[in-house]
Amino acid sequence: TSMMKECERLLNLLQVFKKTLSEQDWSHRCKEIKSKEEDITRLLGKYENPEYFLAVQRAVKKCIKKRTYRKRKKREWQEMKKVSKAFREREHRRIDLWLEKMKEQVEKTRREEQVKREADLVLSEVTAKKTGAKRFINLFNTLTKLRNARVQQVTSAGNFVSDSETRSYTQVIDKLKKLWIDQLKEYNIEEQGLRVMLNDAEVERVNVETKVTKQIQKKWSKLFFGEGANKQFIVPNNMEELIAIRYEWDRFIVADNTCLSSKIPVGWIVPSEPSNLEWSKYLQK
Numbered sequence: 001t002s003m004m005k006e007c008e009r010l011l012n013l014l015q016v017f018k019k020t021l022s023e024q025d026w027s028h029r030c031k032e033i034k035s036k037e038e039d040i041t042r043l044l045g046k047y048e049n050p051e052y053f054l055a056v057q058r059a060v061k062k063c064i065k066k067r068t069y070r071k072r073k074k075r076e077w078q079e080m081k082k083v084s085k086a087f088r089e090r091e092h093r094r095i096d097l098w099l100e101k102m103k104e105q106v107e108k109t110r111r112e113e114q115v116k117r118e119a120d121l122v123l124s125e126v127t128a129k130k131t132g133a134k135r136f137i138n139l140f141n142t143l144t145k146l147r148n149a150r151v152q153q154v155t156s157a158g159n160f161v162s163d164s165e166t167r168s169y170t171q172v173i174d175k176l177k178k179l180w181i182d183q184l185k186e187y188n189i190e191e192q193g194l195r196v197m198l199n200d201a202e203v204e205r206v207n208v209e210t211k212v213t214k215q216i217q218k219k220w221s222k223l224f225f226g227e228g229a230n231k232q233f234i235v236p237n238n239m240e241e242l243i244a245i246r247y248e249w250d251r252f253i254v255a256d257n258t259c260l261s262s263k264i265p266v267g268w269i270v271p272s273e274p275s276n277l278e279w280s281k282y283l284q285k
Helices: 002-017 023-048 050-156 163-225 239-250 277-283
Strands: none
């Protein structure tokens, strides 16, 4: 092609300067054109040679095959990149969900520990009172055992022990012991009352959090799907109700060529880009 263009250029040049060129220049230009013509003839002779033509065909086929192989590899690489990207995004979403779940679990545990610390703080006073009462009761029991052991020791030695003193001691110890036992019962009642109050407060807090969460979900549902989004769906209890519901659905079935028959309804939230071919066909107007 370049040789033919060069010959055409020389011919055009000769036609323009045929009257002004000297014989020597004219002869030089003609020889140059003749040389180009011979080169073209030799090149055409190669193409007329069957062996050379077959070699060129093999080279072209090899080049086409190589180009096709590269295109196929490029498509496979691009597809692999898409699959890898989709896998990473899916894993990221899964990890984010797991982290969110763990965060909620940690927050729940922290909240439970905080509630327990607050409950222990509130109950610390009554717990200390109960511990003191139990300590006095154990002390009286120990004193009674100690006196009985000494009385038995004195009696074994042949000495006299006054019954009136024994009764008086026993009465005093029993009164003191009964006083602290009654006091311990009051402390237990007080502790039960505090625990009920703490439990009621925790239940109230959970109910408030649940109510707030439901209100937020209701707002989002209303924002996304309208006023009727919070209505409960009727669950069929028997075959007749199921058939009736399916009949209502089937009323909206139309032919494929119907206008807007397979289009996503107006107002629905759609992704900015289709995630797959099945989804993309519904985005077409």
